[in-house]
Amino acid sequence: DQQVKQNSPSLSVQEGRISILNCDYTNSMFDYFLWYKKYPAEGPTFLISISSIKDKNEDGRFTVFLNKSAKHLSLHIVPSQPGDSAVYFCAAKGAQKLVFGQGTRLTINP
């Protein structure tokens, strides 16, 4: 069973516009959520996180929103830059380990 789902395998956005990546989860015991960015042949790089007691966390161009009632979180990147092109994974923390979604490949077009 896939406890964390990223239903969009890919997303293409024009440079300067907003990128919105979505993630859904099923386990209400998850209490901490994270977004990672991954380039080919490298390990995931931590981007931003949010605790289940919050609904928004912002860090520069990156904002994560959490809707607990809908079991949904999203990552907003604004403005999008060419260097943002990568695979983005959302992850949920429960029982001391991270459960990852399948990833969304973001492409920023000039």
Next chain:
Amino acid sequence: DTGVSQDPRHKITKRGQNVTFRCDPISEHNRLYWYRQTLGQGPEFLTYFQNEAQLEKSRLLSDRFSAERPKGSFSTLEIQRTEQGDSAMYLCASSLQGTNTEAFFGQGTRLTVV
């Protein structure tokens, strides 16, 4: 460099051989995790340590896999009698103990079993 370090970066081995990977976590982190990632999928949890104690193992970790963290610092992951299905990226991560703590990943070891 004070990040998570993994060695080797790449390993090609023949089916049936044993392989061992090493992970050096961020020095003050007492938790260490092993994940496996295959193409088109997110990382899948394999096992984790708190200090030297192995606290959880995924059912993905067959009896051909063993992990150790003998002194609570670096860790090794050994795969015995490798199979082609073991080909994947093996990722190590470390974190501080606690709920709201981020895990930081190494560069990974890409294993190819031929």
